Amino acid sequence: MSTAAETKRAKSIEAFLDVAALRRDFPILTQTVHGHPLVYLDNAASAQKPRTVIEAEERAYAEYYSNIHRGVHSLSMKATDAYEAARVKAQRFVGAASVKETILTSGTTAGINLVAQTYGRRNVGPGDEVLITGLEHHSNIVPWQMLCEEKGAKLRVAPLDQEGQVVMEQFERLLSPRTKIVAVAHVSNALGTVNPVRRMAELAHAKGAIILVDGAQAAPHLAVDVKALDVDFYVLSAHKIYGPSGVGVLYGRQALLEAMPPWQGGGDMILSVTFEKTTYNELPYKFEAGTPNIAGVIGFGAALDYVTAIGLDRIAAHEHGLLTHATRRL
Numbered sequence: 001m002s003t004a005a006e007t008k009r010a011k012s013i014e015a016f017l018d019v020a021a022l023r024r025d026f027p028i029l030t031q032t033v034h035g036h037p038l039v040y041l042d043n044a045a046s047a048q049k050p051r052t053v054i055e056a057e058e059r060a061y062a063e064y065y066s067n068i069h070r071g072v073h074s075l076s077m078k079a080t081d082a083y084e085a086a087r088v089k090a091q092r093f094v095g096a097a098s099v100k101e102t103i104l105t106s107g108t109t110a111g112i113n114l115v116a117q118t119y120g121r122r123n124v125g126p127g128d129e130v131l132i133t134g135l136e137h138h139s140n141i142v143p144w145q146m147l148c149e150e151k152g153a154k155l156r157v158a159p160l161d162q163e164g165q166v167v168m169e170q171f172e173r174l175l176s177p178r179t180k181i182v183a184v185a186h187v188s189n190a191l192g193t194v195n196p197v198r199r200m201a202e203l204a205h206a207k208g209a210i211i212l213v214d215g216a217q218a219a220p221h222l223a224v225d226v227k228a229l230d231v232d233f234y235v236l237s238a239h240k241i242y243g244p245s246g247v248g249v250l251y252g253r254q255a256l257l258e259a260m261p262p263w264q265g266g267g268d269m270i271l272s273v274t275f276e277k278t279t280y281n282e283l284p285y286k287f288e289a290g291t292p293n294i295a296g297v298i299g300f301g302a303a304l305d306y307v308t309a310i311g312l313d314r315i316a317a318h319e320h321g322l323l324t325h326a327t328r329r330l
Contacts, residue, residue, distance in 0.1 A: 016318035017310070025050040025306075044189050044217060046239045049303075053243055056302035060295035068294055069268055069285075083294055086301030087284070090249045093304050094215075094234060095225035100283040101257065103250040104297055108216040109139040111235030111250035112183070114287060115212055116143040118260040119233075120181060126152035129178045131209070133171070134160040135188040135195070140214045144183060153180075164191040171200065175207045182211040186218035186234075194218075201230045210256065216240050221319060223312045226251050243303030244296035250287070257283055264289035 023029045026048050031038050040048055060082065066075035068083050084099075091102040105111045120143075124130065130144045134157055148155045156179075158171040166184075175182070182204040187194050197213055204211040212233040215224060219236040226234045233256075238247035252260075262269050262280055267290040271279040280286050307315070 016314055016321055022310075025052070027051055027054065043220070043240070046245065047220065047242045049244070049299075050242055050306050052306055053299045053302045057244060057295045057299035060298045065295065067291055079294055079298075082298045082301070083292075086297045086304075089301045089304045093219075093224065093308070094236070094249065094251050095227050096251050097227065098254060101251055101254050103252065103257070103284045103287045104292060105235075105248040105250050105287075106246050106293065107237040107239070107248035108214060108235045109143075109237075109248075111233075111248055112140055112212065112214065113143045114250060114263045115233050115235075115252070116147045118263050118287075119210070119256065120144075120147045121151070122260065124148070124151045124153050124180045127178060128153040128180045129156050129176065130154075130181045130183065131156045131158065131171075131174055131179050131204075132183050133158040133166045133185070133195070135164070135166065135185050135191065135193055136183070137185065137189050137214065137216070139216075140183050140185060144181070154178075164188070164193045166193075166195060168196070168199070172203050175203055175209065177207060179204070179207050179209040182209050183214070184211070185214045185216075186224075187215075187221065189217045194222075197229050197231065201232075205230070220307070221312070221316055232256055238296070238300040238303060241300075241303050241307060243300035244293070246293045247296040247300045254283065257287070260287075262286050262289070266290055268292075 028048050029038050029040065060079065064075050064078040064082070066073070066079045068076065068080040070076065087099050087102055087104060090104070091099050096102050103111070105114065124147060128151070130148055130153060132140060132144060132155065144155055147153065156174045158174055159167050161167050182200065184195055184197065184200055186197055201211045210232040212235070213229070213231045215234050215236040217240065218224060220241045224234065232253050234251040236249050239245040268285045269281050269287065269289045271281045
């Protein structure tokens, strides 16, 4: 391929996004490593943070940090407002019907474990089955192994074909009336495979199972609409979406969340408590025990603003252009 053609192709890729301007948004990318400008390629593990996220978290600590929901003084009220504003942004980001369906967690792993240890313990018994796929990250394997071992249930794994796609005929064949939970990745962290989540949800529901989707790798790249996907639970992590670590979202259908017991006790999950009886808080607070990562959640809100302003459709188009370019070069 000629140099002129390569230059034209590179410019067409850059037309999706102003790469130079975006690099300037990330302070860490101003440094050099081994004599070259830093190019960071480990986003699947954890993404770097734009200045707006760093500044939002710094402001929270420097200007109005306080515990939330419990205080009536001005700092607590300001921190609470900022924290709950971030929850609303997360609700809209995933397309949840209500903030009651938007649980703030410490990350994807915590969200999966919460569902396994609450819904799973209540609804999975001896002889039942949990179905996952060969694409799963260990965070979407181990919690189900633990649940199945505890309950005497069986973990089933849908195989992949040579292209790294789930063999849907086998996936459907593995579903049975014994299947209680289906847990699948939306996008593979290793292969980039995008699962047909809507179809998987239809098949799971037809057998009476619920479906949980690990959206950690999808949320930074694809527009997520949990209602359109018709999933029961959807989990993601802030640190994959340019936000702070130690923050995540668990979406759950309100009816399911209301029927589930709390996972941990203490703090905001309590409405009232005596030595004889505790009354649990309403959703979403029933699942948010203890003091959360307050400044981190506020920073997460800034991260969601950042990617929303850029546009996930433009991000996806840019990434597709890069993939096409790299494939042709290879």
